[in-house]
Amino acid sequence: MIRNIVILTGAGVSAESGIDTFRDAGGQGGQGLWEQHRVEDVATPEAFARDPDLVLRFYDMRRAAIQTKQPNAAHAALARLDAAWPGRLLIVTQNVDDLHERAGARRVLHMHGEHLLAWCTACDVRSPWTGPLLDRPPCPACGTRALRPDVVWFGEVPYRMDAIHAALRDADLFVSIGTSGAVYPAAGFVRLARDLGARTLELNLEASQGSRWFHESRLGPATELVPAWVDRLLAQD
Numbered sequence: 001m002i003r004n005i006v007i008l009t010g011a012g013v014s015a016e017s018g019i020d021t022f023r024d025a026g027g028q029g030g031q032g033l034w035e036q037h038r039v040e041d042v043a044t045p046e047a048f049a050r051d052p053d054l055v056l057r058f059y060d061m062r063r064a065a066i067q068t069k070q071p072n073a074a075h076a077a078l079a080r081l082d083a084a085w086p087g088r089l090l091i092v093t094q095n096v097d098d099l100h101e102r103a104g105a106r107r108v109l110h111m112h113g114e115h116l117l118a119w120c121t122a123c124d125v126r127s128p129w130t131g132p133l134l135d136r137p138p139c140p141a142c143g144t145r146a147l148r149p150d151v152v153w154f155g156e157v158p159y160r161m162d163a164i165h166a167a168l169r170d171a172d173l174f175v176s177i178g179t180s181g182a183v184y185p186a187a188g189f190v191r192l193a194r195d196l197g198a199r200t201l202e203l204n205l206e207a208s209q210g211s212r213w214f215h216e217s218r219l220g221p222a223t224e225l226v227p228a229w230v231d232r233l234l235a236q237d
């Protein structure tokens, strides 16, 4: 019987809300491009050290853009499951948008940080942030002008890995939605969950790099696959 569920989401769950995934961003041959930028130029600590204005401008643009987007039927279905599921449930998202929360989900863990938080590298406080960072505003907590996006860049350690591993240990069911299986450590969760005894299911537009590790893969758009899966799961319980 399924009691405890871990759901891993990636950029694909937000794609139909109009937020680009990595691959889509560059169009044809655009793998590794994101909004016309090479990932190494905007999403690494080295890029921030080399050209902070470029990185801050890029994230200011993304932060502004996500605030114009709306959750889609996949986010809504996961929020419905979160509200109704009596067992343990954790939505581990690689996404830095807030569409799971805006759809109403509560049990969400942002392993790669959040666009709508600014992190002060002087006092270590995270503050809600909706505006730009390019003009180096002062930290609301300490006044130092040392804010950066609270986003985990390539080469940095994802957040709350202990809590994620604990949830994976207890999981009866692990479901991966809209993620390419290319970015570790998230890409390794399926094998961990499976080794620990969970059933594993992938819902993705196309076969991902990790498809072979899942007991089952269903291919199609998240706005169709996720509500159908949630309906069936809730009907079974």
Ligand code: NAD
Residues within 6 Å of the ligand: 009, 010, 011, 012, 013, 014, 015, 016, 019, 020, 021, 022, 023, 024, 094, 095, 096, 097, 112, 177, 178, 179, 180, 181, 182, 183, 203, 204, 205, 206, 208, 220, 221, 222, 223
């Ligand atoms: P990815 O861009 O590498 O892969 C997205 C996956 O989603 C692909 O396998 C694609 O086939 C699938 N997909 C695309 N449209 C879909 C749809 N309509 N329905 C179902 N699946 C669909 O994304 P990733 O695996 O999440 O890894 C990229 C990294 O980029 C993550 O670390 C994440 O933090 C970051 N990112 C976040 C956002 C966001 O917050 N919305 C957007 C882009 C990138």
